[in-house]
Amino acid sequence: MAGLVGRLWLRIWQGLLSSRLLTFDGWLAFDLPRTVTTIGEILLIGLATVHVYFLATEPTLPGYFVGYALALIAGCLIAAVALIATFNDSVPQRGWYLGSAVCIIFLGLYLLSRLIALPGLRSLTGRWDVAPATLAMAMAAAFVAVHTTVLSGVNVAYPRRQGWPD
Secondary structure, three states: OHHHHHHHHHHHHHHHHOOHHHHHHHOOOOOOHHHHHHHHHHHHHHHHHHHHHHHHHOOOOOHHHHHHHHHHHHHHHHHHHHHOOOOOOHHHHHHHHHHHHHHHHHHHHHHHHHHOOOOOOHHHOOOOOOHHHHHHHHHHHHHHHHHHHHHHOOOOOOOOOOOOOO
16 A cells, blocks of 8 residues: 555656646756756755854754754755765765755745744744845755756756757
8 A cells, every 4th residue: 555655646746747837848958967966056055054154143042953953954965965976876866855855844944933933943933034044945945946847857967968969
C-alpha cells in the first residue's frame, strides 16, 4: 500500500512539473547550466548569510532559534557545495533537492513564527516588516522557483546540458 501511495504521489508530482503551463509547452527553454547553478548557489548562500547576520546582531535569541539557525546555515552550505560537486552526477541533483527542502522548511517556519507567538520571539508575531527576514523569505522562495524551472525542463543545471541539435 505504501508503495502504491508513493508511486501515485510521484506520478502526480511529475505530471505537475511536466504540465504544459509550467513547461511553456516546450517553446521556452534555456541552456545556461552554470548560470542557473550559480543563481541557486547565490540564493542559498544569501539565505545562510541572513541567518548569520541574525545570530551576530541579536544578543538575546532563544537557544532553539540559535540551533535552528545553525542547522539552516549548515543545510544551505552543504546544498550549495553539492550543487557544484563534480565527482558524481547525482550529487548536484541531490543538492538541489536538499536546498529546496531547506528552503521549504524555512518558509513554513517563517510563516509559523509570524502567525503563532513563539517563546522568546513574541515580538515577531504579526510583524511582516522585518527587512532581513523578508529578504531571507524572498531568497528561499526564489530558490524553490529556480529549482522548479530546472525540474520542469525550462532551465538546466550544471553538470547537464539541453543537448539541442543544430
